[in-house]
Amino acid sequence: MTAALRFDPIRLPPECEQLRKEVRAFLADEIAAGTFDPHRPVQEDADNREFSRRVGEKGWLGMTWPKKYGGHERSFLERYVVTEEMRVANAPVRRFFVADRQSGPVLLKYAPEHIKMDILPRICRGEICFSIGMSEPNSGSDLFAAKTKATKTDGGFLINGSKIWTTSAHIADYMIAIFRTSPPTKENRRHGLTQFLVNMKTPGIKVNPIDQITGQQEFNEVVFTDAFIPDDHMLGEIDGAWKQATSELAYERSGPERFLETYYTLTELVRAVGPEPDTRSAEGIGRLVAQLHTMRRMSVSVAGMLQAGKEPVVEASIVKDIGTVWEQQLPHRVRELAAFVDDNASNHATLDEMLDFAIKTAPKLTIQGGTTEVLRGIIARGLGLR
Amino acid sequence: MTETDNIVAETAERIFADLADAQTINHDKQGSWKAPLWQALAENGLALSWVPEDCDGSGTSMAEGFSVLSVAGRAGVSVPLAETMLAGWLLAQGKIKSPAGMMTVAPANTRDRLTLNGDGTISGRARGIPFAREAKHIAVVAGSSIALIDASACKIDAGLSLAGDHSDTVHLDKVKPTAIAKAPAGIDEKALLLMGALARSLQIAGALETMLSISVQYSGERVAFEKKISKFQAVQHNLAKLAGETSAALAAASSAADAFSHGAPIDDALFLEAAAAKIRCSEAAEKGAAIAHQVHGAIGFTQEHILHRYTLRALAWRDDFGSESYWAVELGKLVANLGADELWPLVASR
Numbered sequence: 001m002t003a004a005l006r007f008d009p010i011r012l013p014p015e016c017e018q019l020r021k022e023v024r025a026f027l028a029d030e031i032a033a034g035t036f037d038p039h040r041p042v043q044e045d046a047d048n049r050e051f052s053r054r055v056g057e058k059g060w061l062g063m064t065w066p067k068k069y070g071g072h073e074r075s076f077l078e079r080y081v082v083t084e085e086m087r088v089a090n091a092p093v094r095r096f097f098v099a100d101r102q103s104g105p106v107l108l109k110y111a112p113e114h115i116k117m118d119i120l121p122r123i124c125r126g127e128i129c130f131s132i133g134m135s136e137p138n139s140g141s142d143l144f145a146a147k148t149k150a151t152k153t154d155g156g157f158l159i160n161g162s163k164i165w166t167t168s169a170h171i172a173d174y175m176i177a178i179f180r181t182s183p184p185t186k187e188n189r190r191h192g193l194t195q196f197l198v199n200m201k202t203p204g205i206k207v208n209p210i211d212q213i214t215g216q217q218e219f220n221e222v223v224f225t226d227a228f229i230p231d232d233h234m235l236g237e238i239d240g241a242w243k244q245a246t247s248e249l250a251y252e253r254s255g256p257e258r259f260l261e262t263y264y265t266l267t268e269l270v271r272a273v274g275p276e277p278d279t280r281s282a283e284g285i286g287r288l289v290a291q292l293h294t295m296r297r298m299s300v301s302v303a304g305m306l307q308a309g310k311e312p313v314v315e316a317s318i319v320k321d322i323g324t325v326w327e328q329q330l331p332h333r334v335r336e337l338a339a340f341v342d343d344n345a346s347n348h349a350t351l352d353e354m355l356d357f358a359i360k361t362a363p364k365l366t367i368q369g370g371t372t373e374v375l376r377g378i379i380a381r382g383l384g385l386r
Numbered sequence: 387m388t389e390t391d392n393i394v395a396e397t398a399e400r401i402f403a404d405l406a407d408a409q410t411i412n413h414d415k416q417g418s419w420k421a422p423l424w425q426a427l428a429e430n431g432l433a434l435s436w437v438p439e440d441c442d443g444s445g446t447s448m449a450e451g452f453s454v455l456s457v458a459g460r461a462g463v464s465v466p467l468a469e470t471m472l473a474g475w476l477l478a479q480g481k482i483k484s485p486a487g488m489m490t491v492a493p494a495n496t497r498d499r500l501t502l503n504g505d506g507t508i509s510g511r512a513r514g515i516p517f518a519r520e521a522k523h524i525a526v527v528a529g530s531s532i533a534l535i536d537a538s539a540c541k542i543d544a545g546l547s548l549a550g551d552h553s554d555t556v557h558l559d560k561v562k563p564t565a566i567a568k569a570p571a572g573i574d575e576k577a578l579l580l581m582g583a584l585a586r587s588l589q590i591a592g593a594l595e596t597m598l599s600i601s602v603q604y605s606g607e608r609v610a611f612e613k614k615i616s617k618f619q620a621v622q623h624n625l626a627k628l629a630g631e632t633s634a635a636l637a638a639a640s641s642a643a644d645a646f647s648h649g650a651p652i653d654d655a656l657f658l659e660a661a662a663a664k665i666r667c668s669e670a671a672e673k674g675a676a677i678a679h680q681v682h683g684a685i686g687f688t689q690e691h692i693l694h695r696y697t698l699r700a701l702a703w704r705d706d707f708g709s710e711s712y713w714a715v716e717l718g719k720l721v722a723n724l725g726a727d728e729l730w731p732l733v734a735s736r
Binding site for chain 1: 630722
């Protein structure tokens with residue numbers, strides 16, 4: 001019999017509504033002050049560093065973490081509201097988002113106490129930026145194939161090799177990475193990988209930028225040459241990072257950032273179409289809104305399950321799969337519908353510019369955080385097919 | 387199958403499991419399973435779930451009633467349970483007592499209107515009325531009134547849905563209602579269509595759950611090229627997509643049912659919930675049916691296999707109470723009218 005799929009109709013509790021108002025007011029002030037332009041998803045010039053600090057001051061980083069580490073002990077659902085409002089406004093979240101979503105929770109779980117006390121409060125204040133070192137040249141989603149070595153030496157490890165597709169490594173203060181500490185065994189090909197906290201200022205680390213097809217630069221190649229990592233920067237068990245890394249990926253899946261990345265194209269289409277759409281535009285917009293609403297209800301449902309302490313692995317993978325496929329298709333559907341919008345409409349130029357960027361961004365959406373193929377494998381396992 | 391949350395849904399599960407076994411029904415060309423199934427549904431008060439006790443119903447909550455529809459969808463049988471529940475709900479809005487026996491509702495097509503004449507009779511044509519030929523009574527909205535009509539007073543042209551279920555055209559020529567009442571504020575043709583659309587969404591999501599379940603099961607039985615087909619990555623990925631479509635349908639339908647269970651007036655947010663459910667569930671029916679048949683291969687295309695009961699019904703239910711394109715146009719107009727900057731606040735309002 002099939003695994004039961006559950007998507008309970010979770011509603012956001014009342015405290016989320018108050019919080020949503022606060023986030024919207026904050027973002028409106030930032031927009032008015034010129035920090036960023038909500039109509040421009042390309043935020044090269046946005047004041048990330050200062051914005052990051054102000055978000056920290058509001059108490060919106062490390063929201064669910066213990067107070068003794070600078071956290072705020074609020075719910076996943078409150079964090080959910082902050083994330084979706086930031087995404088929808090095209091706020092420049094790059095500097096803090098990875099640390100808040102992924103790196104912080106990993107440190108909370110696996111880092112020694114003195115490191116938690118040192119680093120977590122700085123994440124909460126929006127002072128530091130993290131990147132993730134999982135992929136390597138010729139490995140990518142295939143973590144088993146990771147080769148970059150951590151060799152035991154006096155008081156720590158020496159790292160040799162390279163990581164690739166590391167988002168924000170060029171501005172990051174730290175990286176959480178997996179390295180090979182011993183070869184896989186015959187019985188367990190997942191054996192032999194260990195997770196480390198890497199200070200990016202360590203000698204022997206070189207960051208080489210990789211330009212993207214959007215013209216932006218977020219990705220990097222990071223080359224390690226005898227870079228020294230002290231013993232207490234090892235996270236969790238030696239040779240046991242496989243399970244840790246995959247649970248880390250669970251934080252990457254199912255959140256609002258997994259279906260809202262190209263949302264701005266839909267808003268701009270509605271703006272360009274105006275209040276009295278023809279039947280074709282109305283139907284197109286209606287379908288997209290129905291799909292968006294459904295995605296969001298699925299995503300909130302998974303957030304509610306996480307809040308309740310459940311582990312909705314299959315449901316989270318489903319949300320990431322259909323969410324990223326949806327946000328990838330969205331700009332193309334908007335483009336089709338926009339073909340019939342009056343070219344002279346004053347806002348058409350904005351729509352064109354946004355579509356251009358969204359269509360260029362779209363190919364990566366089903367790759368980052370686990371490719372569609374990998375996710376469908378996880379879903380198939382959940383269905384009992386393997 | 388999804389675990390059930392309440393005793394009403396458990397009762398429905400048990401009745402369908404006992405009396406609507408898929409293989410038996412498929413081999414019973416005479417339809418002799420129908421009478422005992424209906425009798426059990428009626429005797430256990432499920433058919434009049436949404437009718438308060440003072441209107442001769444069982445006074446079940448909206449939420450529990452919706453869960454009965456999910457169960458009915460999973461069973462995928464040709465029985466007017468949803469229709470009788472909708473009729474009872476509509477009549478109760480006008481404080482009209484529900485008669486015993488099968489009922490249906492009209493209009494169920496977005497372009498049909500029934501008129502209340504000056505002499506208190508009702509006229510008009512209503513197409514695509516599910517089970518009109520089997521129903522003893524039809525609950526209708528005519529103008530701003532709710533009325534109970536004796537089906538034998540109408541001329542009924544037989545029709546069939548895509549799934550081969552009765553889908554008839556009902557002609558009312560100055561028919562005198564058995565009972566009539568003024569509809570309360572907010573209860574009109576559109577409200578009936580929305581409730582009907584929501585009922586169909588839950589049924590479609592339920593049918594998809596069964597389609598997923600039997601497809602997964604079949605993939606573990608069927609051997610091709612010396613392997614179970616469930617071991618082929620292409621098949622696994624297809625089933626993962628089917629799980630995705632099923633999940634989307636479940637999430638959309640159960641969210642809308644939850645929204646309607648709180649008895650709020652039909653505002654923009656509630657409209658979004660119901661319209662989105664019908665649109666997304668209908669899209670899922672199309673994609674899901676294609677995958678389920680692909681996984682089953684040629685055997686799933688035969689009358690003798692049970693698959694068509696779920697796939698064809700899920701596809702047929704798209705057409706009742708407004709198709710996905712109808713609701714998409716209505717939702718698109720609403721969104722355009724509210725304006726670009728109100729779209730996110732609307733979506734995030736719940």
